Structure formats: C-alpha cells, structure tokens
Amino acid sequence: MLAVAVLALDEHLTLGGSESLTIITFFFILSLFMCLFCPLLLFCSLSTLSDSSPAFLSLSLAPSMAVWDLSVTVEDLGSDAPPVTLSVASDLHVGGVILKLVEKTQIKRDWSDHALWWEQKQRWLLRTAWTLEKYGIHADARLVFMPQHKPLKLCLPNGITLKLRACFSNPVFQTVMGICRMLNIRHPEELSLLRPIEQKKKKKDKDSAEEIYDLTEVPLSSVSRPCLYNGMPAHFADSTQMEAIYKMLSVTQPPPAPEVIAKQYRPASVVDKAHIHGRWLDSSRCLMQQGIQENDRVWLRFKFYAFYDIEPKYDVVRLTQLYEQARWAILLEDIDCTEEEMMLFGALQYHISKVSQSEPQMLSSSAAMDDLESALQSLEVKMEGETSTASEMLVRQTEYLLPKRLTLKGYKQYWFKFQDTSISYFKSKEESIGEPIQQINLKGCEVAPDVNVTAQKFLIRLLIPAPEGMNEVYLRCENEQQYAQWMAACRLGSKGKTLADSSFQSEIQSIRSFLAMQKTSSSSHGNVPANDESINTHSLVSPRYHKKYKTKQLTPRILDAYQNVAQLSLTDALMRFLQIWQALPDFGLSYVVVRFKGSRKDEVMGIAPNRLIRIDLGVGDVVKTWRYNNMKQWNVNWDIRQVAIEFEGNVNIAFGCVTADCKIVHEFIGGYIFMSTRSREKSDTLNEELFHKLTGGHEAL
DSSP: OHHHHHHHHHHTTTOOHHHHHHHHHHHHHHHHHHHHHHHHHHHHHHHHHHHHOHHHHHHHSOGGGOEEEEEEEEGGGOTTSOOEEEEEETTOBHHHHHHHHHHHHTOOSOOTTEEEEETTTTEEEOOTTSBHHHHTOOTTOOEEEEESEEEEEEEOTTSOEEEEEEESSSOHHHHHHHHHHHHTOSOGGGEEEEOOOOOOOOTTOOOOSOOEEEOTTSOOOOOSSOOEETTEEGGGSSSHHHHHHHHHHHSOOOOOOHHHHHHSOOOOSHHHHHHHHTTBOOTTSOTGGGTOOTTOEEEEEEOSOOOOOOOTTTOHHHHHHHHHHHHHHHHTTSSOOOHHHHHHHHHHHHHHHHHHTTSOOOOOOOHHHHHHHHHHHHHHHHHHHHSHHHHHHHHHHHHTTOEEEEESSSEEEEEEEEETTEEEEESSSGGGGSOOSEEEEOTTOEEEEEEETTTTEEEEEEEEEETTEEEEEEEEOSSHHHHHHHHHHHHHHHTTOOTTSTTHHHHHHHHHHHHHHTSOOGGGGGGSOSSOTTOOGGGTSOHHHHHHSOHHHHHHHHHHHHTTTTTOOHHHHHHHHHHHHHTSTTTTOEEEEEEETTOSSOEEEEEOSSEEEEEOTTTOOEEEEEEGGGEEEEEEETTTTEEEEEETTTEEEEEEESSSOHHHHHHHHHHHHHHTTOOGGGTTSOOHHHHHHHHOHHHHO
C-alpha cells in the first residue's frame, strides 16, 4: 500500500502549487490509514475462520492452552460428597489446582496442611511448582485433597496406646523423628514402626474397650530437642492430665498380670520370629504408600539394637521404653536365657517396680552442671593421653602372667600373654619369651560372656574375624577375679583400646558387680522374708518356668537373687537390666528366612548389629558368620528380589528372602552401618541423607 502511494506521489510531483500539496497530503493520510487498520482486518478474518475451521485453530494456537476437566475428592466435605470438578490445563501447576479447589469449596479454614494424593500411583503431589503435565496427570486421575497429618494409634513398648497426629506424607523415618520429638526420645534413628500382629479375637473377650490416651491436640514441633519444664516437655506441662500421660511414658509399669502375659503373642520358633521381623515398615516410604490409614494401629519399637549415648539425665523416656521392650522380650521368650539369668531378671523387675513407686524419675539439669561435666570429661581424656605409656607397661607386666585355657577342639592349657590389643599364647611360661603358637588380634572381634557363678563356670567367647566368616574361640578362666580382668581386657581390645585406657578399672568393677548379682547371698537373708507374698512370680518369669517349677520353689530363688540388687538405685537397676540383656548370646538378632543362591532348602539369616549369621533351619546351628567390617559392598537386584554381598577375601553370597521383602534386609544392613558412623561430635545432628543413601535403594529415589 505504501508502494502505491509513493508511485502516485511520484507521478504528481510535476504538478505545482496548492494542488500538488493537496495530493501529497491525501496520499500520506491514506497510507497511514492502511497501516493502522490492516492488522485489525487480518485478526477479524482469522477469528471468522476459527469458528468454521478447528484445524486452522490447532495449527495457530499452542496445545497447552487446551482445557479439560479434573475431578478431585475433598476429604473434608465428607465421604458422601461428590468430587469437585475443575477446569484445568496441562501447564497448570499443582499449587494452582489447590488454589482453584479451595476457591470452589468456599470453605474458610486453614488449608496449609492439606495436599493432593494420587490414588492410582499411590503418590503425594508435594511439589506444588510442578505442572500437571510434568506429573503425568490426565483427566482419568483420581486425586484426593486431604490433610497430611492424621490421627494414628501408637502402641509403645510398655503397652500404653497413644493417639497422636502423625505425618502421613513424609517418609516413615521423618515421621518417627516427629513422634520422638513429641515424646522426648533422643536418637529416633534407633526406632521404627511395626505392623501389629493380627490376633484372633475371642468372643468372650471382655477387655475390648482399651484405654487410649489422646495427644492429638499437642502441637507439632520441628525443634530437635524440646524445651523442658520441670523435667518434661512444655506440651506435657500444660495440665495435670498431660503430666499423668508423661509419667506413664517415663515411669516403668508394674509387672504385668499373668493373664496379660498369657494373651500376648509368643513366637514358637525362629520362623515365627522371622515373620514378625518381616512386618517392619519401609523407612523410605510414607505411611499412605504402605496401606496405613487414619486411626490405624502401629507399634513403635526399637529396631536397631545399637543404643548410642544413653544418658539417664536426658533419656528418661527412652531408657524406660527400652527397659520395657527388653522385659517383654524376656517374658515372652523372644530371647533365650539360662535359669540363673531368668531369676536375676525377675529380681531386677521386682526391685525396679518397688523403687519406681518411691523414687522420682524426672530429673532436671542446669546448663552450668552440664558445662562442668563436659570440662571434667575433657580433662580426663587429656590426663589419659599424658600417662598412657607408663600405665600400659605397668599393667602388662602383671596381666600377661595369668594362665588361661583355650577352646580349640577341646580344652587345652596354655600360657597367655596380653599385649596392646592382642593375645598371644604359648605352651608354657618358659617359652613365653619366644615366638607364640598363635597371636589373636582382638580389634574388631566380638566378646561375649558365658558365665554360671554357681557352677564356677567362667568362659569368654571370642568371635575372631576371618576371611570366610568368623572363628569361634573360648577362653576359660580359673576364678572370678581372673575372669573380670581378662574380660575387661578383651572388651577394650575389641574396641582398639589398650590396658592403659582409663576405663579399664571401671570395666573390671562393672564386671565384678555383674557377677555379684548372680551370687546367692545367704548372709543377708534376714533382711527380706524367705517367702514374700508380695512377689508374684507369674509376672516376673516366663511361663516356661511356671510349667517347670511351683511358685513356692521360684520365690526363694528370686529372693536370693534380689539380695544382690536391693541396694541399687532405680537408674542403676535399669541400666543393669539392659546390660545383662545385651550380654545374652542372641541379643539383637533379627531373623529372616532366606534361600541362598544354588541351594534347594530354606535357611535363616540372623541380622545382628555387627554381623550376619547363617543358621541351619532344621537344627538351629550357626553355619557361617560374616562381619560388616569385612564387607566390601552389597546390592539388591530389584528385578529378581535378590540380595548380593561381597566380603574381603573374594567371598560372595547371594540370597532371596522368603518371609520378608528384600528391602527389609537391605535396610537392616544399611541401618547398622549408619549407626556405626555416629560419633559424639555429631550426636546432635542426624545425617538423614546418609541414612537414606544406605537404606533406601533405588526405590527411595
């Protein structure tokens, strides 16, 4: 158009005067008019075409502008309410969907805890900046708009059931962290959630109305350590009712009634135990992804038996719940023990029950005292480093002369010498100046007691790491004093410490105290009646011993053991109970029935805090033992659900799991390796990312 105007103007340039100026002005106005209104005419033409030609529209407009309907169920509207239909586009982000949904419901409330749950994919849509297209959501998606925190019934180790608000959208690991913050339990990485065992309900069960303590109104906190008032978290100090609940958490419960013990599930075999351990929830997935719904019941239990940094001053609830879990393991015969140990466990329960009724357990500490204790610990470490060489020489000259016996295909007498972290043995004392028959490096080995004071049996069981597993060696001591010294030396050696360590003498004293509790003290029988009617033996020992002995036979034996613990404080009694529990041969074992690659029969894999144990399912004998510190790598083939582990010395094992998902075994191994990385310097910070790297697997990603 401009070209036409210019040509016309060029033809009339020869004209002169006002006529020429008029023509120029006309053409200029015409060209300006065409430039302004031609785009408008073109847009109108496109609009007319779009009404009659959808194909033309699809070529001209972006596909993301397509609008479609999305149905969302709003849980707060009730189960009978129809889904809310929204008009959305694929490029709309999840936050925009939630905004539209809230506006359409016209309900004024706090929606900050709500999120979208995708039923078909079993997935929370927590990334609100992601678009529907990025999530892969189409019109057939079933979405539910619901709170992330919901009521959950939580059964604690002491049998008390709490109703509290737990997070259903975070991984179980984070959910447990939140629960432990609320209950004032340190080191939540040691605990996890367990599906309860389905028990057949009897028609005549009158105790169906269980008392549940409501904590759903307790506000959630992200603080790692809650502020304490009068020795308890602030949310428990608000009312007398809340204080009573905290007291139930932090004070040991009375011995259970015999009928309560009879109702509990008791595993009859290692296979039954394996089925229980297969019910642990996956720490990397949320509750909703594992079928846990609102108001469902789960158990909170200590899963990893690697208890770190137990401080009675700060761990009132943790120590109490740990004792309760250990007590029920003894009463339900989940872990084996000797008759002598069972009587001692019964005596400690009796003593703890008596003392807990009179001795306060909630302790408060001042910052000044904490600083003083830290300073004293630092001073002790400094002094230990300055005097280590002289002490080591002095102790070694007296210690290595003690004769010992070694179990190597039967007992043979040898002359033993303890030096640094190793034991050397010779045929005789005269030959001890030469080369030893063998030198055993204790660093990294496992040391366990095998003691019966009444029978004068003092054995030390050593599991020595070897390329193909573990070598088992027994040392037999002649008397109690010798046993205490060598047991203390072996324990220090297994930790890489020498006899110059400042804890050597305290370790000896602890072992002597442990032995003293197993003795029968006839000289002090006058302090307690020979037959105390207040002792209910049915509540103190497992049912197996009531089938074997009568009550009048059990009572004197428990009272005899009680004489040796009657002077202990409540905290010392609790710690002593846990110490004896941890000394049992089967302590900390979690079982899984597996089938090794190339084998045609099922076997049992025992998972301990520091090793894996291959157990023959038929006779129950230990076939092989592998330690974690000899492990080079482990992985899971998620397609065929097989665990493969490589150890030093070109030792490789592979197995599939029968009674549990292989993810549970993977999490146990990774979890125990994670526990071994904890140190006092990092005790206040939990490396959650490292935990998930070691336990999660590709499914967590």
